[in-house]
Amino acid sequence: MSDAPYLSLEKLTLAYGDTVAVADLDLGIRKGELIALLGPSGCGKTTTMRAIAGLLPVKSGHVRLDGADITRVPANKRAVGLVFQSYALFPHLSVYENVAFGLKLKGMRGTELDAKVQAGIKSVGLSSFANRKPAELSGGQQQRVALARSMVMEPKVLLLDEPLSNLDARLRLEMRTELQRVQKETGVTMIFVTHDQAEALALADRIVVMKGGAIEQIGSPEDIYSRPVSSFVADFVGFENIFPLEQGRLKTSGGLIELPGQAPSAAGLAWRPRMVTLGSGPFRGTVRGTSFAGDSREYLLDTPFGPIKAEVEASQPAHALGADLSFDLPAEKAAPLARFA
Amino acid sequence: MTARSLFIPLTLLLVLAFLIGPFLIIVAASFSAGETLNFPPQGFSLRWILKVFTVESFRASFGMSLFLAIGGTAAALVLGIPASYALSRYKLPGAEIVRTVVSAPIIVPGIIVGLALLRYIVVPFQVGITAALFLAHTALVLPYAVRVVSASLDNLRSDIEEAAVLLGSSRLGAFFRVVMPNIRGGILSAFILGFVTSFNQVPVSLFLSGPGVRTLPIDMIAYMEIVFDPSVAALSSLLAFLSIGIVFAAERFLGFSRYV
């Protein structure tokens, strides 16, 4: 397996009129990888996908796919599939005809066409719905049709823009497994956009975190989850206690505080609520709020650091509002941040 | 009952009488057995209804009106569909101005449109009567075509065109493969609305009709100036029922009122 990327974005800059939405983006993706694009609303995820698909002209930079520069190749000649958040099924065509649409344009006819369409519909479990119109399907079923319609084209890259965001929680899980299965079976290179960090962590081989039209961090799910490079990524993946460091001391709303032990050399430190030690330690805080989350309990503490969020096993004895507790922010557990804000 | 609670039903009744009354009078008059257009009608007969079909000039002008209504509306749609598409899909500079100009004939009185066409197009360029009428009817129907087709385009998400393109279709191909089939109802509605508008058009045709070339409404006016028998009432009734039938069928099968 060669290390040269299958799909690469080089110094990609995308704009709507004079407004630059994505600037100087560099990204290399290997064949068969499943990439998640994660980031807050408006950071340029859809814009990037549309440029890869050829629906949005590139302002500067290059898109390369499978060894060819496709920057100026029109969208209908790219062999890139896109599953829209809104599914974008053709309302006047049946499930069968939707799936057959692209194959017919390729000139496929007769039994070959029929076999391929049937197989595509079967692979998403919709064989008994082949004659229905999109309006007669549930959201999850429509999503499957959209997936099958793109997959039968055997695209080099399949892009999915928030494919699961219109589905309810149970269907999301189901479709998640479905996506993973399709990807493993076909080995198609996939990029999917999501707002949901849990989804990205569960599905992706690598996660690309975007912020303001640029890449903030690229890494494996473990990297992103445990080793965020910046306060932005840390915040996005659920670190709730995040402080900048100044000369080895934490800068808090209560002033500079020195942590016991060796002074770390980072721009900041971040702790998940789980990483906060509650009931022992050198600091004291007052319980301002609690919430029960099934197998755990969350506390909001008033402390010299300002508000601190701590989470403990639900089996531990509960603390009442107003209780005065000792706690610790263990420096060795903290994620060191290379960049702050 | 108080006077207050009677007020609304009474008003409604008056409005209805005002709207439908004349129509009922015309219908009643068409079945008259008398020699002149009268109300209440004298006796009952089908002679005027039957006579309509024997008047030579009615047949010719009915043909002309039909030609203008079908041809003019078709031409308006050929121009109007791409125009509506461009207006709804592309953020063109000045799109609002184009929209306003295109719908101008709805706002500007027909008599002005007719006079302007006559004075500045037909006379200077020596346009033939039929061609002039055709042009005028196309221009008159165009705003309706644009409005109705735009309404159904706005109901159609534009991402299905992008989906079609990503499946290998050209932009133009996507328009014919996925846009047209989904606005078919709107196009048919526009056609019916345009047809009826053109067919009933008087002021513009009045200016442009010439020797031997007339639309049916103009011919009816001319006929009434000479003969005052109930055949014009009979013809009106027939046309009214034709229109009602078309609109009713359209509503029934297409949900016509959604687009208008």
Ligand SMILES: Nc1ncnc2c1ncn2[C@@H]1O[C@H](COP(=O)(O)OP(=O)(O)OP(=O)(O)O)[C@@H](O)[C@H]1O
């Ligand atoms: N058609 C457009 N015209 C002008 N600006 C646009 C257009 N579409 C997007 N933008 C701008 O480009 C930036 C990136 O938008 P984009 O849709 O790529 O964000 P996103 O990451 O997909 O957000 P979301 O998660 O909300 O879908 C935003 O600031 C947005 O306002």
Ligand SMILES: [Mg+2]
């Ligand atoms: Mg988006």
